[in-house]
Amino acid sequence: MDDSIRKLIFKAIDHTISPEDFDRLQDALEQDAEVRTAYLRAVHMSGTLEDLAGESVASEKVNAPVVRSNPNPKRQRGLFFSHVAPAWNWLAAAAVLLAVGGTAFWFGQRNQSSPAERSMVQTEASASPESRIAGHATLRRAVDLQWPADAVRRVEGDVLPNGLFAFNQGVAEIDFFCGATLIVEGPAELKIESDWSVRVLEGRLRAMVPPAARGFIVKAADSEIVDLGTEFALSVGNGNSQVEVIDGEIELRGGEFHEERLLTGDSRILAGEKADTSRLTDIPTASDMKRRHGLVAESRFNNWQTASRELRQRPDLIGYFTAAELSNERFLPNLATHGVASSAFLSGPVGRVSGRFGDLSSGLDFSRPGARLRMQVDGEFEAFTFACWTRIDSLDHRYNALFMGDGYENGEPHWQIRDDGRVMFSVMVDDSQEIRHFSELDRKVVQDAGLHRVYMTEPIWNSSMSGQWLHLAAVFDPARRIVMQYLNGQPVSQHEIVDKFLVTQLRIGPAEIGNWGQPFRDSPWFAVRNLNGTIDELAIFDAALTDGEIRALYEQGKPLGY
Amino acid sequence: MSNLRSDDREQQYDEFVALLARHDLSIRRFVRFLLPSSDGVDDVVQETALECWKKFAEFQPERPDSTADEFIRWACVIARYKAMSWQRDRKRDRLVFREEVIDQLAQAALESLDRQDDERRAVESCLEQLPADQRRLVLSVHSPSESIARIAKETGENARRLYNRVNVLRTLLLNCVEKHLAGEASHG
Numbered sequence: 001m002d003d004s005i006r007k008l009i010f011k012a013i014d015h016t017i018s019p020e021d022f023d024r025l026q027d028a029l030e031q032d033a034e035v036r037t038a039y040l041r042a043v044h045m046s047g048t049l050e051d052l053a054g055e056s057v058a059s060e061k062v063n064a065p066v067v068r069s070n071p072n073p074k075r076q077r078g079l080f081f082s083h084v085a086p087a088w089n090w091l092a093a094a095a096v097l098l099a100v101g102g103t104a105f106w107f108g109q110r111n112q113s114s115p116a117e118r119s120m121v122q123t124e125a126s127a128s129p130e131s132r133i134a135g136h137a138t139l140r141r142a143v144d145l146q147w148p149a150d151a152v153r154r155v156e157g158d159v160l161p162n163g164l165f166a167f168n169q170g171v172a173e174i175d176f177f178c179g180a181t182l183i184v185e186g187p188a189e190l191k192i193e194s195d196w197s198v199r200v201l202e203g204r205l206r207a208m209v210p211p212a213a214r215g216f217i218v219k220a221a222d223s224e225i226v227d228l229g230t231e232f233a234l235s236v237g238n239g240n241s242q243v244e245v246i247d248g249e250i251e252l253r254g255g256e257f258h259e260e261r262l263l264t265g266d267s268r269i270l271a272g273e274k275a276d277t278s279r280l281t282d283i284p285t286a287s288d289m290k291r292r293h294g295l296v297a298e299s300r301f302n303n304w305q306t307a308s309r310e311l312r313q314r315p316d317l318i319g320y321f322t323a324a325e326l327s328n329e330r331f332l333p334n335l336a337t338h339g340v341a342s343s344a345f346l347s348g349p350v351g352r353v354s355g356r357f358g359d360l361s362s363g364l365d366f367s368r369p370g371a372r373l374r375m376q377v378d379g380e381f382e383a384f385t386f387a388c389w390t391r392i393d394s395l396d397h398r399y400n401a402l403f404m405g406d407g408y409e410n411g412e413p414h415w416q417i418r419d420d421g422r423v424m425f426s427v428m429v430d431d432s433q434e435i436r437h438f439s440e441l442d443r444k445v446v447q448d449a450g451l452h453r454v455y456m457t458e459p460i461w462n463s464s465m466s467g468q469w470l471h472l473a474a475v476f477d478p479a480r481r482i483v484m485q486y487l488n489g490q491p492v493s494q495h496e497i498v499d500k501f502l503v504t505q506l507r508i509g510p511a512e513i514g515n516w517g518q519p520f521r522d523s524p525w526f527a528v529r530n531l532n533g534t535i536d537e538l539a540i541f542d543a544a545l546t547d548g549e550i551r552a553l554y555e556q557g558k559p560l561g562y
Numbered sequence: 563m564s565n566l567r568s569d570d571r572e573q574q575y576d577e578f579v580a581l582l583a584r585h586d587l588s589i590r591r592f593v594r595f596l597l598p599s600s601d602g603v604d605d606v607v608q609e610t611a612l613e614c615w616k617k618f619a620e621f622q623p624e625r626p627d628s629t630a631d632e633f634i635r636w637a638c639v640i641a642r643y644k645a646m647s648w649q650r651d652r653k654r655d656r657l658v659f660r661e662e663v664i665d666q667l668a669q670a671a672l673e674s675l676d677r678q679d680d681e682r683r684a685v686e687s688c689l690e691q692l693p694a695d696q697r698r699l700v701l702s703v704h705s706p707s708e709s710i711a712r713i714a715k716e717t718g719e720n721a722r723r724l725y726n727r728v729n730v731l732r733t734l735l736l737n738c739v740e741k742h743l744a745g746e747a748s749h750g
Contacts, residue, residue, distance in 0.1 A: 006729075010732060015599055017657070029666065033670070037670065037674070039667070040670055040674055044682070047591070047594060048685040050600075050704040053704040054705070419654065
């Protein structure tokens with residue numbers, strides 16, 4: 001066998017192989033039975049060597065320097081270790097299994113990371129990545145925030161990274177990871193430095209510091225304000241800077257008042273002069289913030305309800321489902337006045353949770369694998385627009401369902417999100433064909449049951465967006481031969497429908513929201529595609545909505561803080 | 563649950579545990595062959611075992627005297643599926659095998675399961691033929707407490723060169739194993 005292939009095999013076993021070489025190895029494995037035999041033999045040998053290495057370590061400790069020795073039951077368990085029958089593992093585990101009815105149990109010990117990984121030949125590929133998010137604070141509440149044209153727009157629940165956070169108008173409540181909370185009135189410009197410190201370039205704010213966050217530092221002008229507990233107010237702007245203790249104690253460092261301690265009611269001008277005519281204590285408190293937030297949320301909710309009642313009248317609306325109308329335990333009515341879709345039937349553990357207007361509204365939660373909302377939609381259609389609000393907790397499965405036709409037969413839609421955050425929309429063109437094609441995205445030949453094309457967006461979701469409400473829409477327009485997808489009212493992808501994938505007679509049939517039902521499958525296995533998240537206000541149109549109409553759907557339904 | 567049903571279940575469970583205990587190693591080896599590294603072997607084996615137990619009622623050996631053999635093959639079908647989905651789930655952050663490759667490796671692995679014990683014995687006896695320092699070197703890449711870096715430091719040799727020597731030694735061992743197995747086949 002080719003020596004270079006042998007080298008690739010060793011590299012793969014040692015976790016030092018590059019992605020390109022790994023591809024080459026896979027090609028060779030696929031094409032050549034001899035390579036497969038050699039690979040299996042090498043893997044098996046490395047497993048055996050691993051066991052023997054472990055044994056010789058154990059035996060060194062008892063001064064018996066032979067390679068083969070009696071097994072020491074305390075040593076690390078090797079991969080292929082065969083001298084001790086592992087029956088006790090199974091027995092112990094099986095006992096647990098009986099006790100818990102087979103829901104969860106633990107077989108054997110977990111292997112430590114393999115020894116090769118700890119040797120000098122460690123590479124990035126072998127390091128197991130823990131997902132991480134950069135940030136020091138979260139935007140807890142936002143009321144009427146207006147953003148400068150060039151600023152990054154944040155929504156409630158966003159993690160704020162270090163760097164500038166600025167807005168022109170409105171009030172923001174920011175929770176730092178250390179436990180301190182700032183309520184900031186715009187216009188404001190903050191520089192978030194860490195979990196424990198922030199520089200204020202402009203803005204009026206109230207800082208609340210619980211005992212756990214004592215030592216939180218706010219920097220303004222030449223001074224650092226160290227909070228020694230509870231609450232103070234600060235105003236910075238036009239070269240002036242003023243601080244007042246509302247309750248508790250602060251210490252100033254640097255600047256004119258270095259090492260001075262201020263108590264409740266004390267105030268100092270850190271820079272400029274006393275320009276603030278209103279008292280600093282006017283800055284909203286947490287409970288003001290909550291009340292204002294509630295009021296604004298209510299007015300948003302009322303506006304949405306008005307818009308929603310109007311939307312239901314549209315003659316081209318096939319189905320319209322909002323969790324708010326869930327009055328019966330098992331049925332969610334189709335609210336579309338002229339809609340042909342049936343009511344949706346709640347099957348399995350669909351949860352009713354609070355919605356995008358807080359407790360005023362609700363959403364339907366599909367986080368458990370059996371949760372599904374089933375419906376029947378008869379008729380033929382000329383175009384499709386799907387739109388919904390969704391809050392994704394995580395993309396647990398390879399594919400995560402939004403709206404799925406059961407059989408995925410000719411003309412039926414699939415709308416789902418892949419685990420890398422891409423939204424996928426597709427319509428079956430010819431389900432009788434067995435297709436193999438090269439996927440550019442996955443860089444390999446994939447096999448498909450049936451002729452169809454999956455229209456994908458770039459990744460639009462990652463775990464930092466967990467728990468945020470998103471408005472998603474997909475438009476399938478055979479007449480104009482175009483597929484558009486939208487996020488929060490903005491187009492995120494546009495694809496042409498080429499001749500081969502043109503399908504003009506659109507159907508839905510039996511279908512599900514939040515999961516995929518496969519009643520015709522011929523095995524007990526089923527693909528797990530439930531969405532670990534919440535869906536509300538799902539609308540299906542027999543029309544291709546325009547950019548403006550999609551934007552309007554987003555605008556009239558967007559929750560507070562967007 | 564009636565007594566009869568619980569007795570039934572208990573009998574099934576005894577049977578299951580006996581089979582699994584006996585074939586644990588074969589299933590482990592099989593799973594390891596389908597994953598690019600030993601990471602995940604525990605997870606996949608655990609998921610496989612759980613699934614086997616859930617579906618155990620469906621396991622109907624055709625002939626009682628080949629129960630063991632049929633059990634391994636049945637469990638390996640489940641293991642193959644689990645190994646595939648484990649890799650599908652991790653495609654984003656690590657190197658994983660394509661499904662076609664997994665399928666072919668699974669087929670080859672299934673055919674080679676009977677030979678595994680012979681292979682292991684062959685590796686052991688080939689290793690014993692190596693001088694102690696070479697044995698240490700080749701084991702170092704597989705040992706939790708040893709490393710090439712350490713040997714390089716001790717001996718003052720270049721680590722990269724040592725690593726090349728390890729590969730030469732591993733190739734030697736593999737050739738030796740092949741010879742052993744061929745010999746056994748012709749004598750047996």
